[in-house]
Amino acid sequence: MGKTPFNLTNRAGFPMIDSMQNITSKPVGSPRILAIANQKGGVGKTTTAVNLATALAAVGKKVLLIDLDPQGNASTGLGVKRSGMAYSAYDLFFEDDAFRASVQPTKVPGLSIVPSSMHLAGAEIELVTAEMRESRLKSALSNASGFDYVLMDCPPSLSLITLNAFVAADAVLVPLQCEFYALEGLSQLVKTIERVKGKFNPALEIQGLVLTMVDRRNNLSGAVEADVRGHFGDKVYKTIIPRNVRLSEAPSYGLPAIVYDMKCVGSKAYINLAKEVIRREREHVRKAA
Ligand SMILES: Nc1ncnc2c1ncn2[C@@H]1O[C@H](COP(=O)(O)OP(=O)(O)O)[C@@H](O)[C@H]1O
Numbered sequence: 001m002g003k004t005p006f007n008l009t010n011r012a013g014f015p016m017i018d019s020m021q022n023i024t025s026k027p028v029g030s031p032r033i034l035a036i037a038n039q040k041g042g043v044g045k046t047t048t049a050v051n052l053a054t055a056l057a058a059v060g061k062k063v064l065l066i067d068l069d070p071q072g073n074a075s076t077g078l079g080v081k082r083s084g085m086a087y088s089a090y091d092l093f094f095e096d097d098a099f100r101a102s103v104q105p106t107k108v109p110g111l112s113i114v115p116s117s118m119h120l121a122g123a124e125i126e127l128v129t130a131e132m133r134e135s136r137l138k139s140a141l142s143n144a145s146g147f148d149y150v151l152m153d154c155p156p157s158l159s160l161i162t163l164n165a166f167v168a169a170d171a172v173l174v175p176l177q178c179e180f181y182a183l184e185g186l187s188q189l190v191k192t193i194e195r196v197k198g199k200f201n202p203a204l205e206i207q208g209l210v211l212t213m214v215d216r217r218n219n220l221s222g223a224v225e226a227d228v229r230g231h232f233g234d235k236v237y238k239t240i241i242p243r244n245v246r247l248s249e250a251p252s253y254g255l256p257a258i259v260y261d262m263k264c265v266g267s268k269a270y271i272n273l274a275k276e277v278i279r280r281e282r283e284h285v286r287k288a289a
C-alpha cells in the first residue's frame with residue numbers, strides 16, 4: 001500500500017493543497033463539464049479521469065465523475081462495487097429524474113461518482129431509435145448544480161454515448177499515449193468534435209491534450225512529443241504524464257493513485273495537470289466575462 005498514510009476523512013491530509021491553494025476556478029453555479037475522450041483504448045482516459053477528479057476534489061472542488069464506459073474501470077478503480085446498484089450511468093440516458101439517485105459518494109472527500117453498469121453496452125443500441133438521442137445526457141446533467149466539475153470518462157469509441165458526452169460538455173480533454181501512432185485517429189476525433197460544435201453545442205472546445213505514458217529514456221517519446229506539440233501547439237498541456245507503475249497498480253486497490261501513493265511521479269504529474277486544467281478554466285472565465 002501507499003508509502004504515505006492518507007487520511008481520507010481529512011482534506012487537510014492532501015499535500016497538494018499548499019501548492020494549489022492560490023488557484024481558483026470560476027465561481028460555481030452550474031458545473032464545468034469535461035469529457036475525457038479518445039476513441040482509442042488504453043491511452044490513459046480512465047487513469048486521467050480518476051486522478052484528475054481526485055486532484056480537483058483535493059483542492060476543495062465538488063467533483064462528479066461519470067463512468068460512461070460499460071467496462072466500468074473508473075468505478076472499480078475508485079472501489080465502487082457495480083453489483084446491486086439501483087441506478088447507474090445507464091439510467092441517465094433513459095430514466096427521467098435518475099440523476100440524484102445515481103450519484104454515489106466515493107472514499108475521496110468531495111468526489112462523487114455515477115458508476116457504470118453493463119447495461120451501458122446495450123444503451124448504444126437502444127439510443128439509435130430513441131428521441132433526442134444525442135442530447136439525453138445533457139438533459140440529465142441539467143440537474144448537476146452543486147458540483148464545480150463534472151468529468152465524464154468516455155468509452156473507447158465515437159459512439160452515441162461519446163456523442164452524448166460531447167453534446168453535454170463544455171470542453172473535451174484528450175489523453176494521447178506517447179507512442180508512434182499517437183496522432184492516428186486524432187483527425188477523426190477532432191472532426192467529430194467540430195461536427196457536434198456545429199450542430200448541437202456551439203461552445204464546445206478542446207480544453208487540452210495530455211501526453212500519457214511518456215518514457216523520457218526512450219528517444220521515440222521525445223520525437224512523438226515534438227510532433228504532437230508541432231500539430232497542436234498550446235493546446236497540449238505542459239504537464240506530461242510519465243509511465244509509472246504506481247498509476248497502474250492503484251486501481252487494483254480500488255484507490256486513485258493520488259491516494260494510493262501521493263508522492264509517486266505519476267501522482268505528482270496528475271496534480272500538476274489539475275493545476276493546468278484549473279488555470280485554463282480560469283482563463284476561459286476571464287475571456288467570457
Ligand atoms: N502513466 C501510466 N503509466 C503506467 N501505466 C499506465 C499509465 N496510464 C495508464 N496506465 C495503464 O494503462 C492501461 C490503460 O490505461 P487506461 O487509463 O485504462 O486507458 P483507457 O481508459 O484509455 O482505456 C491501464 O492498465 C492503466 O493502469
Ligand SMILES: [Mg+2]
Pocket residue numbers: 045046047069073154
Ligand atoms: Mg477507460
